[in-house]
Amino acid sequence: MTEEETRNIVIKDFFKSSIILNELDEALKFKPDTLIGIDQISSEKLAEYNVKNIEELAHLSLENLPDIKEIPPSVLVKWVKIAQVLEKAIKEKIKSHKKLLMIGLDNGGKTSILAVLQDKFSIIKSLLPTRGVKREKLDFFGYPILSWDLGGQVQYREKLYFNRPELFFTEADLVLYVIDTQDSDRFAEAANYFRQVLKVLNDLNEFPPVLVVLSKSDQDVRTTLEWQNNVNAIKNKFNNIIREHEKTTISYADTTIYQRETIMQMFSEALKLVSETSEIIVNILEDFTNTIEGKATSLISMDGLIFGSFTNSDIDEALLNNTALIMQTLSNFHNSIGLMREPSMTLNFPLNGFSIRGEKLFEYSELNIPVYLWLLSDNVELMYEKIDYFKQQLLPLINLFL
Ligand SMILES: Nc1nc2c(ncn2[C@@H]2O[C@H](COP(=O)(O)OP(=O)(O)OP(=O)(O)O)[C@@H](O)[C@H]2O)c(=O)[nH]1
Ligand SMILES: [Mg+2]
Structure with missing residues (x-):
C-alpha cells in the first residue's frame, strides 16, 4: 500500500461507513453528518446557519459559535475541533516526518536521550561529544521523526549555528532544550544559550513548541535538596526568558537515561505539544x-x-x-x-x-x-x-x- 493510500484509510475512519472517498480534498465538501457522531438532524440545523460542509464547520470561530438551540455548545465545540483536525490533516496530507531539534550545552545528555529512545543502550557508554549536527531518522512507535542533534560544544554554538541560522532552526516541529540538572556551575551559560536560541527562532518567525528537558535527574539525586534547588534555579532563570516570548509554548520534563520510562513520558509530553x-x-x-x-x-x-x-x-x-x-x-x-x-x-x-x-x-x-x-x-x-x-x-x- 502506498503512503497516500494509508493516509486515505486513516482519514476514512472519521466518516460513517457509507461514504466513498476517492480524492482526499473532496472529503471537506461532505455534509457534517457524514462524520461519525454527527446526526442528520443536527447537520440540517447547521445548514440553517450556513454550515453546509466539513470545511465550513472547521472554519467556525470557537470564540463566537452560533447559538443553536438543538446542539449543546460543548458538543458543537467538539465537532468544530474534529473538523479542524481533519482539515489540517487533509490539507497538509500530513508531512512525511516531523523535525525534532535537540539543543543544549555540550555534555548535557542530548545524544544519550536519542540513544535511549531507540533502545540503543549499549552505545551510551562510548558516546563522544557530537561534532556539529547529527541528523538521524528515528522511528518512534511508527512516528517518523528526523532528529537534528546539535552538538553543544562552544565552537559550534559560536561559529556555526548562529552564523547561518536558517540552515538549522527553520521548520522544526519541536525543540527539546536539554539542560544538565546536576551541573549548576553552567546554569547561567545554559540560560544564555537558551535565550539566543529563542531569539533566533523569533527572528526567523518560527514558533515551534519548546520542551525544556531537565536531564540527569537520576533517581538517587532527585530526592536531594541540592537537586530540588537546582531545578528551581533553572526554572526561575528560564521562566524569565520565556516571559519575553509570548508566542512560544514551553513546558518542562525531567529525565534520566537510567529509567527509560522518564524518557518515554517526556517524549509523550512532547508529542502532545506537537499534535493537536x-x-x-x-x-x-x-x-x-x-x-x-x-x-x-x-x-x-x-x-x-x-x-x-x-x-x-x-x-x-x-x-x-x-x-x-x-x-x-x-x-x-x-x-x-x-x-x-x-x-x-x-x-x-x-x-x-x-x-x-x-x-x-x-x-x-x-x-x-x-x-x-x-x-x-x-x-x-x-x-x-x-x-x-x-x-x-x-x-x-x-x-x-x-
Ligand atoms: N548521570 C547521568 N548521566 C548522563 C545522563 N544522560 C547522559 N549522561 C552522561 O552525560 C555525558 C554526556 O552525554 P551526551 O549525550 O554525549 O551529551 P550531549 O548533550 O550529546 O553532548 P554534546 O554532543 O557535546 O552536545 C555522557 O557521559 C553520558 O553518559 C543521565 O540521565 N544521568
Ligand atoms: Mg551529543
Whole structure:
C-alpha cells in the first residue's frame, strides 16, 4: 500500500461507513453528518446557519459559535475541533516526518536521550561529544521523526549555528532544550544559550513548541535538596526568558537515561505539544470518565506512549499512570517468555475500595502495538457500558496522532 493510500484509510475512519472517498480534498465538501457522531438532524440545523460542509464547520470561530438551540455548545465545540483536525490533516496530507531539534550545552545528555529512545543502550557508554549536527531518522512507535542533534560544544554554538541560522532552526516541529540538572556551575551559560536560541527562532518567525528537558535527574539525586534547588534555579532563570516570548509554548520534563520510562513520558509530553489531536483525545477521555463515574483514565501504548490522561486529581493520575506502566512492563515480560497477551488486566485494592483495570482497545501502526485504556475506579465494571462507543471515537484520532 502506498503512503497516500494509508493516509486515505486513516482519514476514512472519521466518516460513517457509507461514504466513498476517492480524492482526499473532496472529503471537506461532505455534509457534517457524514462524520461519525454527527446526526442528520443536527447537520440540517447547521445548514440553517450556513454550515453546509466539513470545511465550513472547521472554519467556525470557537470564540463566537452560533447559538443553536438543538446542539449543546460543548458538543458543537467538539465537532468544530474534529473538523479542524481533519482539515489540517487533509490539507497538509500530513508531512512525511516531523523535525525534532535537540539543543543544549555540550555534555548535557542530548545524544544519550536519542540513544535511549531507540533502545540503543549499549552505545551510551562510548558516546563522544557530537561534532556539529547529527541528523538521524528515528522511528518512534511508527512516528517518523528526523532528529537534528546539535552538538553543544562552544565552537559550534559560536561559529556555526548562529552564523547561518536558517540552515538549522527553520521548520522544526519541536525543540527539546536539554539542560544538565546536576551541573549548576553552567546554569547561567545554559540560560544564555537558551535565550539566543529563542531569539533566533523569533527572528526567523518560527514558533515551534519548546520542551525544556531537565536531564540527569537520576533517581538517587532527585530526592536531594541540592537537586530540588537546582531545578528551581533553572526554572526561575528560564521562566524569565520565556516571559519575553509570548508566542512560544514551553513546558518542562525531567529525565534520566537510567529509567527509560522518564524518557518515554517526556517524549509523550512532547508529542502532545506537537499534535493537536491530543486535546481532543483528552476531551473524549473526560466524557468517558464522567459517564462511567471513574476517578482517572489513561490511554497508553504497550511501549509506554501516553496518548492522554484525564482526572480531577493529580494524585489519582500519578497512581494510575505509574501502576499502568509497571503492569505493562510486567505484561511485556510475560509476553517475552511466550505467554499470550491478556486483553484485560486488573489490580484490586480491596482495603482502599478501588481497582485499576487495563483493557486492550486496539493495536496501532504497522508494528501492531497494543494500546490499553486504563481506568481507576470504585466500580471498574461500568467501563464496559460505554467502551464500544468510546473506541469508535478514539481510533481515528490515535491513527492521526502518529
Ligand atoms: N548521570 C547521568 N548521566 C548522563 C545522563 N544522560 C547522559 N549522561 C552522561 O552525560 C555525558 C554526556 O552525554 P551526551 O549525550 O554525549 O551529551 P550531549 O548533550 O550529546 O553532548 P554534546 O554532543 O557535546 O552536545 C555522557 O557521559 C553520558 O553518559 C543521565 O540521565 N544521568
Ligand atoms: Mg551529543
